[in-house]
Amino acid sequence: MKRYKEAKMGEQAPHVFTIADIAYRAMITEGKSNSILVSGESGAGKTETTKNLMCYLAYLGGNSAAEGQTIEQQVLESNPVLEAFGNAKTARNNNSSRFGKFVEIQFDNVGRISGAAIRTYLLERSRVCQISDPERNYHCFYLLCAAPKEEIEKYKLGDPKSFHYLNQSNCYQLVGVNDANNYLATRRAMDVVGISEEEQEAIFRVVAAILHLEAIRIKCAGYPAHKTFEEFLNRYNIIAPEVLTRR
């Protein structure tokens, strides 16, 4: 990153750091906001490029002398959190973002990071209840199934193969990815971005509840017993958001 700081276009090997550097310098000299649009087909490298851009802008506008958790650390640690809940393995990409995002990094008048906001769009909700081989559901489900023993017992989880929302595909593990370590890393990242212990508990309780939801069997007068939750919704014309997305 040091080599790209204030380097002119073409002076260094092509890299997204050059784009970020030019945008940052223009923002300082012109006193105007700048946007960088990262686009491309699935697997092109948008997520990794965005992380590189965020790292470089945090390097330029960070406050290395500050103690405790700085805004740039929070900006960077937002990535593992978003990826745990919004990324999944697809046929084209083991870590495909199933949503779009707008990352806003605010700078003060001397170019130091003063705030940040991330907005997400159009999460692929249907994936929660329907996946196909060789894809996976959202990473968070597998991370929670690989959590430490006491968490597994608390949420009554276990082998991902025992949950319908995960066993529609034969893919449970990703090459080179350790879900147990990633669970701990996600919890640490959630701490850094300022999600309290109680909020984290509530979030993972909902994640576990979704896995258990499919196992609910509904018994109604005049309706055969042992129907799945989804069949029940269909029978009574109750349209759940994920069912709606799939139609």
Ligand SMILES: Nc1ncnc2c1ncn2[C@@H]1O[C@H](COP(=O)(O)OP(=O)(O)OP(=O)(O)O)[C@@H](O)[C@H]1O
């Ligand atoms: N700069 C990079 N350095 C190393 N590997 C990279 C880089 N960019 C992309 N990759 C590789 O390509 C894979 C896909 O990249 P990425 O997830 O960024 O794509 P994407 O365009 O965001 O895809 P999607 O639209 O599916 O989310 C990464 O998991 C990584 O293996």
